[in-house]
Amino acid sequence: MTTALLGSKFLYACLYIALFACVCGTIFRMARWFFITTGPVAGAPSPVRRGLAVLKGAASLLSLKIFGFLHALLVGIPFQTGILRTGFSRWAMHICIFWGFILLLLMHALDELVTKKIFSDYFSTLDPYQFLRNLFGVMVLAGVCMAVYRRIRHRGPMLETRRADRFAIALLSVIIITGFAMESAKMISESVFNRMMNDFFAGESAGDEEALKAYWSEEYGTSFRTRHYTVNPTLLARGRAVNEQSCASCHSPARSAFVSRPLAKLMRPSAARLEEAGADNILYYIHVLACLLGLAMLPFTKFFHVISDPIAILVSSITDKKNTGRFAALPRRAMELDACTSCGTCSRHCSVEPVYRMMGNRHILPMEKLRDVRALSAKKEVPEDIRSISEGAFICTSCFRCTEVCPAGINLQDQWNASRELLSEKGHPSPHEWIKDFRASEWSDLMLKHESSWKEIDTIKGKYYNLTDDSDVFAPCIQCQTCTNVCPVVAARTDPEEAVDITPQKIMNLLRLGLNNLAMGSRMVWDCTTCYQCQEHCPQGIRVTEIIYELKNRAYDHFKNIDRTLRQADVHEDGEKSRQTEERK
Amino acid sequence: MKAMKFAFFKGCKIPYYLEQYETSTRAVLKPFGVRLVDLEFNCCGYPNRDIHFESFVFSAARNLAIAEKKRLDILTPCKCCYGTLKYAQHFLKENEHLRGDINKELAREGLAWRGKIAVKHILTVLCDDIGLPAIYASIRSPLGNLSIAPHYGCHALRPSDIVHFDDPLAPSIFEDLISATGAKPVEWPRRLDCCGNPLWVKNRGISLSLMRAKITDAAESGADCLCTACTYCQIQFDAIQNAEMSEDSRITPMPSVLYTQLLGLSMGLPERVLGMKRNHIQCDKMPRA
Ligand code: SF4
Ligand code: SF4
Numbered sequence: 090m091t092t093a094l095l096g097s098k099f100l101y102a103c104l105y106i107a108l109f110a111c112v113c114g115t116i117f118r119m120a121r122w123f124f125i126t127t128g129p130v131a132g133a134p135s136p137v138r139r140g141l142a143v144l145k146g147a148a149s150l151l152s153l154k155i156f157g158f159l160h161a162l163l164v165g166i167p168f169q170t171g172i173l174r175t176g177f178s179r180w181a182m183h184i185c186i187f188w189g190f191i192l193l194l195l196m197h198a199l200d201e202l203v204t205k206k207i208f209s210d211y212f213s214t215l216d217p218y219q220f221l222r223n224l225f226g227v228m229v230l231a232g233v234c235m236a237v238y239r240r241i242r243h244r245g246p247m248l249e250t251r252r253a254d255r256f257a258i259a260l261l262s263v264i265i266i267t268g269f270a271m272e273s274a275k276m277i278s279e280s281v282f283n284r285m286m287n288d289f290f291a292g293e294s295a296g297d298e299e300a301l302k303a304y305w306s307e308e309y310g311t312s313f314r315t316r317h318y319t320v321n322p323t324l325l326a327r328g329r330a331v332n333e334q335s336c337a338s339c340h341s342p343a344r345s346a347f348v349s350r351p352l353a354k355l356m357r358p359s360a361a362r363l364e365e366a367g368a369d370n371i372l373y374y375i376h377v378l379a380c381l382l383g384l385a386m387l388p389f390t391k392f393f394h395v396i397s398d399p400i401a402i403l404v405s406s407i408t409d410k411k412n413t414g415r416f417a418a419l420p421r422r423a424m425e426l427d428a429c430t431s432c433g434t435c436s437r438h439c440s441v442e443p444v445y446r447m448m449g450n451r452h453i454l455p456m457e458k459l460r461d462v463r464a465l466s467a468k469k470e471v472p473e474d475i476r477s478i479s480e481g482a483f484i485c486t487s488c489f490r491c492t493e494v495c496p497a498g499i500n501l502q503d504q505w506n507a508s509r510e511l512l513s514e515k516g517h518p519s520p521h522e523w524i525k526d527f528r529a530s531e532w533s534d535l536m537l538k539h540e541s542s543w544k545e546i547d548t549i550k551g552k553y554y555n556l557t558d559d560s561d562v563f564a565p566c567i568q569c570q571t572c573t574n575v576c577p578v579v580a581a582r583t584d585p586e587e588a589v590d591i592t593p594q595k596i597m598n599l600l601r602l603g604l605n606n607l608a609m610g611s612r613m614v615w616d617c618t619t620c621y622q623c624q625e626h627c628p629q630g631i632r633v634t635e636i637i638y639e640l641k642n643r644a645y646d647h648f649k650n651i652d653r654t655l656r657q658a659d660v661h662e663d664g665e666k667s668r669q670t671e672e673r674k
Numbered sequence: 675m676k677a678m679k680f681a682f683f684k685g686c687k688i689p690y691y692l693e694q695y696e697t698s699t700r701a702v703l704k705p706f707g708v709r710l711v712d713l714e715f716n717c718c719g720y721p722n723r724d725i726h727f728e729s730f731v732f733s734a735a736r737n738l739a740i741a742e743k744k745r746l747d748i749l750t751p752c753k754c755c756y757g758t759l760k761y762a763q764h765f766l767k768e769n770e771h772l773r774g775d776i777n778k779e780l781a782r783e784g785l786a787w788r789g790k791i792a793v794k795h796i797l798t799v800l801c802d803d804i805g806l807p808a809i810y811a812s813i814r815s816p817l818g819n820l821s822i823a824p825h826y827g828c829h830a831l832r833p834s835d836i837v838h839f840d841d842p843l844a845p846s847i848f849e850d851l852i853s854a855t856g857a858k859p860v861e862w863p864r865r866l867d868c869c870g871n872p873l874w875v876k877n878r879g880i881s882l883s884l885m886r887a888k889i890t891d892a893a894e895s896g897a898d899c900l901c902t903a904c905t906y907c908q909i910q911f912d913a914i915q916n917a918e919m920s921e922d923s924r925i926t927p928m929p930s931v932l933y934t935q936l937l938g939l940s941m942g943l944p945e946r947v948l949g950m951k952r953n954h955i956q957c958d959k960m961p962r963a
């Protein structure tokens with residue numbers, strides 16, 4: 090490599106700095122995969138163990154798995170079949186950017202290193218290279234336009250545009266647009282023409298130069314400030330002949346630069362000013378610096394997915410979705426956190442997406458869930474909205490569908506299993522667990538004490554049904570105990586403390602006495618298997634199971650707020666902390 | 675026989691936890707000319723009913739609306755999905771206010787619930803739509819010698835005024851279908867009880883003791899094997915029993931097969947589609963596929 094590569098010592102130095110930053114950053118990010126712990130912290134293996142497990146996993150390539158691996162490598166990644174499965178338009182967008190950029194990188198940016206080595210006749214202004222450069226540029230630009238369109242058209246929780254996305258789109262646009270503009274600026278530049286003349290042109294007879302200028306001004310759009318000739322067919326014919334002889338071996342006709350040439354036409358009226366400002370040089374600097382900026386920041390921007398995604402896809406091609414090794418799963422999960430591009434595919438196909446629409450908790454959506462996993466693994470302190478995070482984490486049917494559709498091959502199911510374990514460990518388990526923190530009578534007391542935290546919600550209760558507050562529903566109960574007698578849960582209780590707990594028939598009685606609060610936190614309500622035996626057998630036709638469901642729904646709503654208030658008190662009022670913990674016991 | 679076509683509602687667990695239920699269902703229905711159409715459904719809504727009524731109804735309604743758009747009745751092999759879809763249908767029919775709100779949300783993606791399609795469980799389709807005579811006629815190798823205890827499953831059977839599956843106190847559809855395979859249906863007192871699975875992640879102790887009571891009862895009644903027609907019941911009796919009770923000396927493992935596996939076996943279908951080997955607890959008396 091020589092400074093000729095970039096034509097400037099400054100840019101050359103920048104290249105080295107950018108490369109250095111990119112390599113160091115990448116090493117740093119990859120090393121983190123072995124240190125970040127997602128999932129339960131207790132008993133988490135050491136980085137060395139994780140590393141060994143990864144090596145062992147890699148060794149499994151020496152089996153039939155190699156075929157899956159090769160398929161991913163030779164088909165899945167280059168043709169982006171994962172994205173194709175999620176929809177054609179998205180695939181078209183991505184493939185344009187992906188191949189457009191890679192080909193520009195190899196053919197154009199690395200021409201000295203790659204193209205020249207393969208095609209000895211390479212010359213950047215010759216076809217097919219000139220044409221291809223335009224073509225690839227257009228591909229990238231078209232992809233970027235599609236991306237912007239999609240992000241505007243489908244904006245919402247399924248496709249959120251964040252800073253990282255904007256930066257990536259902007260940088261790509263700058264690189265490509267300045268590339269085209271620079272090519273155009275060179276075409277119309279008189280000084281570039283003159284430089285070439287001086288270096289390569291030895292006019293044989295007087296007038297050749299004029300003829301060539303006339304020809305170039307017509308064909309390539311070069312703009313000459315002073316003309317000493319009048320354009321006429323003879324002159325042009327002569328110009329063409331001279332061009333043929335002296336230039337054509339290095340310059341293909343301009344029309345193959347099907348973007349730069351029309352652009353040059355547009356720029357021509359301001360050619361003089363551009364010339365004066367040294368536009369081609371400025372554009373060149375912007376173009377190269379933008380590329381180097383992208384390179385330097387690659388490990389810390391969305392562009393990192395060009396490294397992490399292929400890795401994630403390859404890993405998923407050789408691993409079992411259900412049986413993730415205990416040690417190897419950790420670095421894998423950490424790596425996958427870097428592979429998510431926030432494309433939203435998982436959220437769009439999520440089995441509980443309708444639940445999100447009704448409950449409005451974003452943490453239900455897998456894309457958000459994965460962000461939560463990242464937040465939980467990175468921060469020592471507990472995020473503000475940990476209760477919503479936990480609620481979202483446990484609203485999931487473990488259906489594997491998100492894992493199935495993720496184009497990056499992320500094993501989301503394993504992420505969920507781990508994060509639910511972590512949340513339980515941190516004291517934010519599933520509703521059925523944290524409700525056990527208090528007994529029915531304690532919940533009832535707490536409801537009185539924290540009336541304000543749930544009173545408001547209570548105003549919307551009974552929006553559709555109001556079984557637990559409408560005495561017509563349960564008043565006909567004759568306390569015959571049939572419900573209790575047929576209830577398998579009552580029969581199955583072994584714990585003496587549970588055995589004295591409330592029975593279905595007692596629940597009906599509590600409702601009749603207006604003591605709903607006491608029923609809500611009872612074991613009976615939360616341990617009901619929803620078998621409908623009671624409802625089926627009730628001689629009075631009382632909808633016992635549905636009443637129990639409604640009690641659960643309301644209890645959940647109320648307790649959730651009380652629980653949040655208590656925990657906030659836990660965090661904020663240190664002095665009270667011990668008392669609260671006491672209460673919790 | 676006229677060709678039947680259904681939207682196939684697999685539910686969330688079959689694809690990754692009970693693949694054999696899907697393959698065996700498809701295989702046994704195929705000879706009867708039943709076509710199963712795959713649509714992208716979401717969760718039936720059951721898992722969320724504990725904490726949020728509207729999201730349960732909306733989840734179910736969305737599924738119903740998706741099938742309705744294609745004018746297909748739903749066939750599901752899972753009794754919890756079946757029950758949940760039926761309950762939601764009932765609430766939507768009964769409650770105008772609810773229906774209005776749900777339809778408003780559905781309309782945002784061009785869907786609507788009009789209550790025009792039926793939800794059917796696979797046992798009903800086999801017994802009523804295909805009919806026992808046709809089933810009998812399809813049997814190639816009757817499973818004599820086998821005593822099978824049918825486990826009915828709660829959400830298909832009750833509440834009977836909503837699901838209309840069979841007589842809630844003295845159902846017979848499962849026994850009839852088992853008899854068709856040549857096996858002997860066992861009378862057992864706990865056949866209508868809950869398997870315990872709904873409490874599996876919520877209260878393990880009770881969940882296991884409900885299962886234990888059933889297993890013991892089936893064994894005492896002389897069953898060689900349980901038979902289920904529900905994703906969750908089968909997971910409970912097979913995978914969970916295997917994982918949790920293999921250490922329990924009070925219990926001898928009681929195998930459990932899916933009805934579609936049993937029927938497929940008697941129809942002479944191959945192991946490849948029946949997936950008997952995927953079951954965790956094998957029944958020694960069961961003939962090989
Ligand atoms: S997890 Fe996968 S599907 Fe979901 S947003 Fe990230 S990359 Fe897309
Ligand atoms: S596994 Fe959970 S998060 Fe993923 S699609 Fe299924 S319900 Fe949604």
Ligand code: SF4
Nearest residue numbers: 566567569570572627
């Ligand atoms: S069976 Fe019906 S009437 Fe009898 S106690 Fe229970 S709810 Fe009341």
Ligand code: SF4
Nearest residue numbers: 576617618620621623
């Ligand atoms: S539905 Fe609940 S309360 Fe009723 S009998 Fe079954 S377990 Fe008992």
